[in-house]
Amino acid sequence: MIEEFGIHIKDLVKEYEINKGGNKRKFKALQGVSYSVKRGKITGIIGSNGSGKSTLLKILSRITYPTSGSVEITGNVASLLEVGTGFHPELSGRQNIFLNGSILGMSRSEIKAKFDDIINFSGVADFIDTPVKHYSSGMYVRLAFSVAANLTPDILLVDEVLAVGDATFQQKCLEKMNDASTKDHRTVVFVSHNMSAVRQLCDEVIWLKEGQIVQVGSPDEITAAYLQSMDILSKELPxxxxxxxxxxxxxxxxxxxxxxxxxxxxxxxxxxxxxxxxxxxxxxxxxxxxxxxxxxxxxxxxxxxxxxxxxxxxxxxxxxxxxxxxxxxxxxxxxxxxxxxxxxxxxxxxxxxxxxxxxxxxQGDYYGAGLTSFRDSPGVFIDQDWIYGKEL
CATH class of the missing domain: 2.70.50.60 (abc- transporter (atp binding component) like domain)
Incomplete structure (x- = not known):
């Protein structure tokens, strides 16, 4: 089974002890999660805040450990979780690239061979010898993703950090993750609130709620069910x-x-x-x-x-x-x-x-031109001025 699956999760439980005003109680972030991620496929994980998505990725990244249950992983793992993890703040971008490569078990020559690709993809060449603690959140994410995606891990774990980057870079990231799966046959686990990106990218989607799996299936099926449930929630609960x-x-x-x-x-x-x-x-x-x-x-x-x-x-x-x-x-x-x-x-x-x-x-006539927008075509109108011919 492990040869077919890159990640095998069985009966995963993660408990935290919460101390509030001297009263201690147990909180289960994950409750008996079992799932196997196929090798060379992109698996999406969706769910509302507090559903256990990030906790699951932290366990897969070995940042934290489960209370019970098991995780078996075939190959090395690169993870891109919340901004601030994965890099040493006092080291420069260049030094962090080599540090991350060595953690993945790559030789210095192997990292050098990928170095230019990392820099070109990230777009931070002018700041590559600056300590990353001085980077903006956007620069940090661009370099962190570029490092994780280009240093050829067997498994790539990506949390909702792409929300920091601009739209052009987000699309580049989606294309890079797709190439990692389809061309390099690497396993990708992608956590996101962006249902459009999930549908575009993933082969299969897991829906988590309160630490448990609600449903697993195709991207279209699962995102539609999730969005419908959230729409009901927003209408019924102020x-x-x-x-x-x-x-x-x-x-x-x-x-x-x-x-x-x-x-x-x-x-x-x-x-x-x-x-x-x-x-x-x-x-x-x-x-x-x-x-x-x-x-x-x-x-x-x-x-x-x-x-x-x-x-x-x-x-x-x-x-x-x-x-x-x-x-x-x-x-x-x-x-x-x-x-x-x-x-x-x-x-x-x-x-x-x-x-x-x-x-x-x-529908309405936003521009006052006697025309209305197309039916059921959500979008934003932009105020605009036009000139023609001799007025130029």
Whole structure:
């Protein structure tokens, strides 16, 4: 069996002890997970925050160990988990490349043969002799992925770090992972919230929920079932009651809704999105930033709403309050959408909720030209000016 499978997981359990106010309790991040990952295939792992995805990858990467159960792995493993793992911060990019290669069992000459490919793919040639602690998160991820993907591991584990990179680099990463499987016959395990990328890349998908496998199957089948379940969750459970949150805590978004909910949202018409928040560990917030990421119903990222990015800084504001994001003309085409919320205080992410609000937009004449968008074609309208001929 092990010859056919790159990874064999049996009855995997991971427990953590949580101490809150002197009260200790056990928390099971994984509960009896069993699965075998086929060699040379790309397996996706999806699930909401707290489902056990990252814990499973950390066990496969040997960063942490299971409480019980077993993992058998055929070949060496390179992993790209959250930003900050895998590199020594005091070493330069060049030194970290050689360090990672030696950990994978490669000789110095083998690493040198791959060095130019790593640099060219990452695009950080000008900073390769700079300590990586001075890299931006985007630079760090580009180099980390390039190292992991180009140093020919038998198994490549990739967590949701690609969200840091730009769209062009994300596509390069997806193509690289696909080549690792189809051309080099390497095994890839890919954790992502991007359902479009999962469908594009994976041969098979595992859906985790509360540390257990809900369903395994084809990318189209499993992502559709997962998105439907999340859509139901966002409609039935208000954001203030959601427990599947990420962030350091201490503050959260307690309410998110469109004003005048009895009215339909229409392209090109006025709209307003209400947000309520509360910080429990401070009396005043020095710098408050909302970032609301908008996706289409297939999980493809479209755009973000951010008071800070739009040059509306919220400084020295109350620890509990309300904000409204107003649109004179709603710039969304007809279709179904959802919002994932992020709340930052002083640049630190305190709260994140996936699929916090689902909504629909109907057709409208955004540009005032007597024309409407195509039916069921979610997207974003862009204000534009055109000139022609002699005006140039």
């Amino acid at each position: 954001i203030g009651l959601r427990t599947d949150r990420k962030g350091v805590g201490g503050a959260k978004i307690t309410k998110l809704q469109w004003k005048n909910q009895e009215e339909l949202l229409q392209s090109g018409k006025p709209a307003a999105l209400e947000i309520e928040y509360e910080a429990t560990e401070m009396q005043e917030i020095a710098n408050l930033n909302f970032r609301l990421n908008i996706f289409n119903e297939n999980g493809e990222y479209l755009t973000s709403l951010s008071n800070q990015m739009a040059n509306f800084p919220f400084q020295q504001v109350a620890a509990k309050g309300r904000s409204v994001c107003r649109f004179d003309r709603l710039p969304l085409a007809e279709g179904s959408y959802y919002i994932t919320t992020n709340l930052f205080i002083n640049g630190i992410k305190c709260d994140r909720v996936e699929r916090a609000l689902s909504f629909k937009v109907i």
